[in-house]
Amino acid sequence: MSGKKLENLNVASQEPLITPEALKQELPLSDKAADTVASGRQAIYDIMDGKDHRLFVVLGPCSIHDVEAAREYAARLKTLADEVSDTLFLVMRVYFEKPRTTVGWKGLINDPHLNDTFDIEQGLHIGRRLLLDINEMGLPAATEALDPISPQYLQDTIAWSAIGARTTESQTHREMSSGLSMAIGFKNGTDGSLDVAVNAMNSVSHPHSFLGIDQQGTVAVIRTKGNNYGHVVLRGGGGKPNYDSVSVALCEQALDKAKLRKSIMVDCSHANSSKDPAIQPLVMQDVTHQILEGNTTIQSLMVESHINWGNQSIPENLDELKYGVSVTDACIDWETTEKAIRDMREKLKDVLPKRGK
Ligand SMILES: O=C[C@H](O)[C@H](O)COP(=O)(O)O
Numbered sequence: 499m500s501g502k503k504l505e506n507l508n509v510a511s512q513e514p515l516i517t518p519e520a521l522k523q524e525l526p527l528s529d530k531a532a533d534t535v536a537s538g539r540q541a542i543y544d545i546m547d548g549k550d551h552r553l554f555v556v557l558g559p560c561s562i563h564d565v566e567a568a569r570e571y572a573a574r575l576k577t578l579a580d581e582v583s584d585t586l587f588l589v590m591r592v593y594f595e596k597p598r599t600t601v602g603w604k605g606l607i608n609d610p611h612l613n614d615t616f617d618i619e620q621g622l623h624i625g626r627r628l629l630l631d632i633n634e635m636g637l638p639a640a641t642e643a644l645d646p647i648s649p650q651y652l653q654d655t656i657a658w659s660a661i662g663a664r665t666t667e668s669q670t671h672r673e674m675s676s677g678l679s680m681a682i683g684f685k686n687g688t689d690g691s692l693d694v695a696v697n698a699m700n701s702v703s704h705p706h707s708f709l710g711i712d713q714q715g716t717v718a719v720i721r722t723k724g725n726n727y728g729h730v731v732l733r734g735g736g737g738k739p740n741y742d743s744v745s746v747a748l749c750e751q752a753l754d755k756a757k758l759r760k761s762i763m764v765d766c767s768h769a770n771s772s773k774d775p776a777i778q779p780l781v782m783q784d785v786t787h788q789i790l791e792g793n794t795t796i797q798s799l800m801v802e803s804h805i806n807w808g809n810q811s812i813p814e815n816l817d818e819l820k821y822g823v824s825v826t827d828a829c830i831d832w833e834t835t836e837k838a839i840r841d842m843r844e845k846l847k848d849v850l851p852k853r854g855k
């Protein structure tokens with residue numbers, strides 16, 4: 499055996515991590531929370547299958563960094579969700595994993611103390627605790643599945659997942675999604691390309707076999723059945739939006755050609771708003787107008803919303819963090835969120851039940 503050190507040359511250290519099974523034993527899902535997850539997933543399947551006339555709307559902070567603010571947001575959202583539930587099915591964005599263009603804070607699981615200590619074990623505990631609490635309130639949760647291992651720890655609490663613009667083309671993410679137990683939205687690429695999302699939908703509907711871990715944390719060959727509830731998320735890109743009726747029609751054509759499900763989510767943020775939160779309610783209004791004009795394929799929306807407007811950089815002294823303000827992309831505030839959702843409900847409440855008939 500050669501004495502030359504040839505592996506892990508750029509690895510600083512490795513630490514064992516709690517297993518998914520042990521985390522779930524410490525933080526189990528209650529019957530009430532499990533009902534929220536199961537009924538949330540089913541409502542989304544029914545909307546995608548045309549059995550439920552509502553739109554589903556994934557809304558909430560760009561990222562969670564303060565669990566108290568997230569709980570307050572969830573309580574407000576639950577009240578609003580009940581109020582508009584005849585027309586809109588509201589699901590809270592509970593995003594713990596942030597894909598970065600280059601570098602930056604990677605989210606609450608990766609660095610829960612926001613200080614580059616990367617206490618991932620603590621991050622998993624804090625994240626799971628919050629997801630349990632939100633589901634306990636009766637509010638379903640949505641997240642981005644970014645790390646290919648973390649779903650084993652958290653996905654039993656999630657009603658809808660996204661694969662982000664930076665990972666839609668990744669085989670690892672398509673394989674993982676083919677085994678996830680809920681509907682999954684694939685964003686178009688950051689350059690605006692739709693092909694990557696269409697190809698992802700095709701890939702995810704097939705069974706895959708790949709390397710992963712099981713609930714005991716043992717390295718395993720994971721064999722999946724395929725996920726038939728993949729759909730496209732139009733988020734704009736390459737400096738241009740793609741929520742307008744022409745882009746939506748082109749998306750429908752591409753899905754038709756590929757013989758894939760014509761279920762479209764419009765992301766009102768990201769490149770569809772040039773990351774200016776003030777544009778998000780305008781995108782919501784435009785989508786509402788398209789539906790009033792006869793569109794039948796937009797079945798869902800995504801909105802980045804928090805308690806307070808805008809965003810902030812993470813300060814060196816964390817005491818200086820402003821409460822309820824995003825530390826990643828800028829969000830609309832609660833008052834704007836309530837108004838935009840109520841307006842949408844008012845305009846669509848009589849139209850959606852008759853949609854496509
Ligand atoms: O949704 C959040 C951001 O758009 C995404 O994480 C990329 O952020 P960045 O370009 O600031 O790294």
Ligand SMILES: C=C(OP(=O)(O)O)C(=O)O
Nearest residue numbers: 597662663664685733768
């Ligand atoms: C990172 C996100 O979006 P995108 O992948 O579209 O950039 C997000 O929704 O948090």
